[in-house]
Amino acid sequence: MDPVTPAGAVVPPPVDEPEQLRDPEDEPTFRLLIDSLTYLPPEEIETVRRAYRFSERAHRGQMRLSGDPYITHPLAVASALAEWQMDVEGLVAALLHDVMEDTAVSKAEIAQEFGRPVADLVDGLSKLDKIEFQSQEEAQAENFRKMLMAMARDLRVVLIKLSDRRHNLQTMAALRAEKRRRIARETLEIYAPIANRLGLNKLFGELQDLSFHLIYPMRARVLARALKAARGNRRELLSRILAGIKKKLTAQGIEAQVFGREKSLYSIYRKMLDKHLSFSQVLDVYGFRVVVQDIATAYLALGALHALYKPVPGKFKDYIAIPKPNGYQSLHTTLIGPHGTPFELQIRTEAMDNVAQEGIASHWLYKDSVALGADLQQKTSKWFHSLLDLQSSAGTSSEFLEHVKVDLFPHEIYVFTPKGKIIPLPRGATAIDLAYAVHTDIGNHSIAAQINFTQLPLTTELTNGDRVEIVTAAEAHPSASWLSHVKTGRARNKIRHYLKTAQHDESTALGEKMLDQELRALGVVASEVPVSSWKNVLRDSGNKLIKEVYTDIGLGFRMAGVVARRLLAREENRSANEKAPASLVIRGSEGMAVQFAPCCQPIPGDPIIGSIWKGKGVVIHTHDCPAISRMRSSRPTNWIEVEWEPEPGKLFSVRLRVMVQNTIGALGKIATEISSSGTNIEHVKMDEKHPGLYTTIHFTVQVAGRSSLARLMRRLRRIPEVVRITRDQGLTA
Template sequence: MDSNAMATDSTSGPTANETEQDGRVDEHNGPGKVVYEYEDPAYRVFVDTLNYLEPEEIEQVLAAYRFGEKAHQGQTRLSGEPYITHPLAVAGALAEWRMDAPAIIAALLHDVMEDTSVSKAEIAERFGKQVADLVDGLSKLDRIEFQSYQDAQAENFRKMLMAMATDLRIVLIKLADRRHNLQTMAPVRPDKRRRIAHETLEIYAPIATRLGLNNISRQLQDLSFKHIYPMRFRVLTRAVKAVRGNRRELLSKILDGIRSKLQESNIEAGVFGREKSLYSIYHKMVDKHLSFSQVLDIYGFRVIVRDVPTCYLALGALHSRYKPVPGKFKDYIAIPKANGYQSLHTTLIGPYGTPIEIQIRTQSMHHLAEEGIASHWLYKDSEESGADLQVKTHKWLQSLLELQGASGDSSEFLEHVKVDLFPDEVYVFTPKGKILALPRGATVIDFAYAVHTDIGHRCVAARIDHELIPLSAELNNGNQVEIITAPHANPNPAWLNYVKTSRARSKIRQFLKAIQQDSSSALGENMLNQELQALGVVPSEIPAAVWERVIRDSGKKSRREILTDIGLGRSLAAVFARRLVANDEVPQNEVSESKPLVIRGTEGMAVQLAPCCQPIPGDPIVGLLRNGQGLRIHTHACQATRKSRTTEPQNWINVEWEPDPDQCFDVRIRVTAKKVRGLLGRVATGISQAGANIEHVNMDGKKPGLFIDLHFLVQVSGRPHLAALMRSLRRIPDVVRIVREQE
């Protein structure tokens, strides 16, 4: 919706029999000749830009204009202008991109479903299903109630990006719509201006960049900067104008130097000076803590040549004229950016020691760099590059569809998309030489998931440039990465702390969620069976019809969903047990005494051993069931649970260890001993001889006196094993005390 809109009336649009001819193709004057009955200059300019369309398409566009004007009749913007001026400006931007007629019609009608009583069916009947789908993809969800503005914003972005994955024209219309809103926001109150501008910098400008639409991205950034920091914008504008005057002679000298060197080398090229956008200057000042006078590369230069080999010839010629700055050369022709951008970038030392930023590219690369995916419609000579960009864009959009399927809600989906929109890429190689682009700061885990989901799930180690490194290691440009997998390995929840790509984060969360549901369902089934047995019912004898009735009455989708909710603490096992037995079809025996729930301590994510007391087999234990957290096992003596057991008795259930669990469990011990040489080695040997593993060790080295405390995290099979370990350590002469540590 137009952020400047002020609806004063809402009327339905005209019917299919509407006969007004305010602007039409004149058959007597030949194709494309238009009779103007509107005197609005903006309308006349708009109609003139449609000359690339067929006459019948122009007539459809003008009919859409009349339809939209009628639908918005009585509505004005905050500036007092008729509302139709906004859709007209958006459609005009698309006409400049030479978009097809359905896209321009959709731009003219993009607010009618949202702000008037016109329905999607009406638009489909009048202008076709394709236009109706485009308009629907652009319409927000104002009729749905959300808990907060953030939820509504996230859901609107989700819908727009999903529609964009089906038809790219939707995002081009949306970007043109956002740009015009920012250009005409003077009457909007300041807080709303800032909110819309922040939203633009977070989402819309990065999307434009991701699609290679650098021109509109720069405009969105500068307009947003103007609305967020109006005073800084004015000061920086004046400073740039002053510099432009002061450096005119220097810039002219550099331009002449570049042109003369290229001519000497018989290289045909167009050479242009370019000024950095205000936002990029400001961003550099903030990011690198520079004053305006320290930002030397306000001006850059662009060299346009006829083909790729000439790009490299031009680079060599310029490097022979001016000295290159080491480490400041980037070849985006050999390795294009993810959005299809291609150029050679180099920084040279120019006259008076001034750094010169130069971009060298072909004409088709230039079109693609400025207009991105829109160049597919705008320039016929960049068709090959445009097709390549369309393939890359399609892959990115497909990844959005994958994220949508994996994300639990709109906010999580928006978080994933934002991660993808700020890449600042590094380029790494697979062992077979394939190049992968990943965001700066990406780790080995991100690389593994970029190769294949199964590789990510099963990875256990990696080699970077043939050296073994941890999975959390960050990747650098040019690294060759080899992933080592194991058949039974699974993602670790700790990976979420350091992965950078939305794909990796999404796949890990998806896997963990599935594992949690499986283990929660199994736990829920055990808890429900325990309650049923206490009521004298054999779980296997409950008829399927009874289960179906209980599932239907509870509003759940399946038995598995009920069991998962019980295992996660969202529902009470006792409640469902009573619902199941409250039926004559269920045979009941004598009521038996409720038995404790038997656990192994390794059931998965649904059953966790509390880190505060670290229970091990043999310890008296009790279970705490909390909503969404599953079952957490504590020792009876755990200090952290005393208050909760009094205030929340309904959340505690009786549990006991399964006899002889064939597993190892973590336990902390503190060993106090004399400060003597070789102590740590002797204690470690004693632990190993007792058949225990050492997971972690640290010591209080600065403790005054003759004694020192050694803190070990060891793995034992249970209390008898721990007792044997402690007896073994007491035999060491210098050990004076051993204590099991529990919070």
């Protein structure tokens, strides 16, 4: 149901309403719509008339909260599409876009009357109002998912939806203030950015300003008055700049149209907010647009105007050579005008100007923009499919909406691959974002980045124009820490998906191992457990597959001992003659299913014990870790015996505290000795609290186990400057 026409706004038709439908020719709004359809052949105009009659009959008696007949809303949406010279199917769908949602009309009836394509368009615009959702946020996300799938199939869906939203915002006076603000915020967060992403700049500005007036009506009125006053005060200056531009271009023999333009209220407000400026400090409220015949002339005009007014360094952007992802092309420069007043100048061709104003709608509206519009439609469709890719692997509705919102606010930078391909990324993106933008497998196996021929970490923030090559390794995989370094929804989603999948698989293997050991302690081999016993456990637990039970055990949601006894139909308390299960053998390569406590950093050779945490799996501590004494008393049943496999086959981090004489070169000698022993140094920190005769250096190194650590410590003790060396345990890094 339309957000501004809740159930209470739709009333049954009055008893005395005449059955005969009013003549469409008598409706002024409909007359205006028909008069604007001169670009359609007569038979298609007749189809639009028929669609209006169908919609009017379906909505007859329904009123909007404003008191207007409901049919005025679909008429307004269709009229907006006619301004873009939308085809007949799009216009019919606009007239019918609410009939499935608010009336008894079915999709089959629409398909029979107007064809399957129109029915699909209307269905894509109808909300999932027959499904119960847990929250408003979940309903919003699920409805957006449905609309997104329809948009990916047919771009006319998004044009109808955005026109629908604009008219809703224009007619919200009758709604309560809180609902107006909620719908306006949703517009600013989702629908206005979509319009921007599709290059619909005019509509984008309208949606922003309408939402701004609904959320902050007082601020909008004050700012509008200030802008009107400034327009009067600066009229002479603006006229002087405009005349100067025209005169210079004419003198250079350049034919061009020159327009003055004004920033939208909301964009001025955002600039004041983001840069903490007053209105009087926002100098570039006004700008100018120069429209020329071809690309070569655009660059000539740029040179001529740079000679007329001095350009501001670093403020030139060439979106003709490198277009924005939404197809926008133009030259941007900021110039210093008379009296030191800066102003922005945009230079582009007429076809580019059409696309800049109307985006994907220019495909229908301007014949000279057909090629650009078709290319933009292809890019837009690809973008929608990338969002569908996000939704297919997002865990929850709110996660999916979060990823989409991230992708809708891309203040772009442009980076180059080694083959010269240009990839747009949001400002603040890192090499990890680029890796996932190229391909998921490259992201999952990346280890470093060659940025401008220098090898740097993957977390390095990229800048405009960087040349980036991603270095990969087959054994590499994503880290949870990457999530704090990525900006794109795609990268965030792919990392989360990998981590969840990896944790799930590793937890399943660990759970199976833990249950097998419990069964062996009860004198049973896992393969001998009858199928009927597993059926009983699955029925009681609510799981569908045995694998799911293993996963729950590995993640700590079920105790292996309890599951083993239920499988054997025994009491849950262990009898006196039953032996305890063998210790769980740890290699250290179990992944996220087995975690090593950062407080004590256990390594092979240390006596260890495992704690089972819900959602984490098994966390390994040393027996003498100070942190476990309190936990063991509060959680006595969640501990299991564990032991190291003889050859774990992995390196482990350990902290060392080295007290040395405060002499020149002491740190270098120790670092050299560690490196020569084949040990990797992860981190070094100097203790600055006691800068006297001695100082303490904290190392984090990687060792294979307790014996290799002992050998390293013996080598370090032989260095004359080393006074004392100990292992740090029981402290956080």
